[in-house]
Amino acid sequence: MGCCYSICHNDSDPQDNVPNERTHLLEVPEQQQETPSPTMCASTPPRKPDEQSALNRILHETATNVIDVGALGPYSLEANAYSERVRAYTARAASAALPPPIPVKLLADVPPTLSKVILNGPPPDCADKELITNAVKKAAAAISELRVEHHEDLVVPFRVP
C-alpha cells in the first residue's frame, strides 16, 4: 500500500525533484511502476460494495444468532401443565436415583467408649519426649553450624596484567 500511495501521489507532489523520504533511491522504470497501479486502483472501488454487503451479512447473521432474553415475553405455564410436569419429573428423578455418595473420612471419630479407654491409658513415656526434644535440639545446632568447606581457593586469580 505504501508503494501504491507513493505512486498515486507522485504526480500531484509539487516538490517532485526535491529528494525527500518518499524519493526512490533507485530509479524505477516507468513501465514497471505502471503495471501494478492499474490493478490496485481498479480493484479498490468495486471492492467497497462487496465489503459493505459482507458486513451487512455478518451483522444479519449475528442478529439472528443472538437471543434477546429481555425482549421475550413472560413465560406462563398453566396450573395443570405445571403439576403434570412436576409429577413426571419426580417420577423420572426417582427412577434414576443415584446411590448415596460414600462419605470420605480421613480421620474418623473414635466411639466414646474406646476414646475413654485410650485417654485412661498410660501417658506417653517421658523418655520418648526427652529423646525427640534432645534430638531436634542437637540437629538444629548441627544445622546452624553448616558451612561450605572449600578445599580449593574459591577465587581464582587470572593472569591479568
Added chain:
Amino acid sequence: MEKELDKVVEEIMLTPKVTGCIFADHQGLCLAAKGTAHVDSAGILVAISEQACKLQPNLKPPTIYLESDDKMCLIQRHGTITGGIFKHKE
C-alpha cells in the same frame, strides 16, 4: 559439610528401638533421613507439626505422638527444624 548432622542422626539411630529418623526445614525440605524414615515424608511431618503448633500458638511447639499397635512416631519442632523419630513400642 553436614558431618555434624550425620553424627547426630547416627547417634539417634543407636538408641534402642529406634528404626528411623528424619529432619526437615520449615519448608518441608528433607535435611537428613535414615532407616525407615522416608525422604518423601518430610513435608507431611512439617505440615503436621505446623498444624499442631496452631493449637496453642503462644506456647512452645508441642511434641506429637502418632501411635499404632506396635510402632510409634514422635514429631517435634525446634526453631525452623522439624524432627521425626520412628520407633518400636515397648
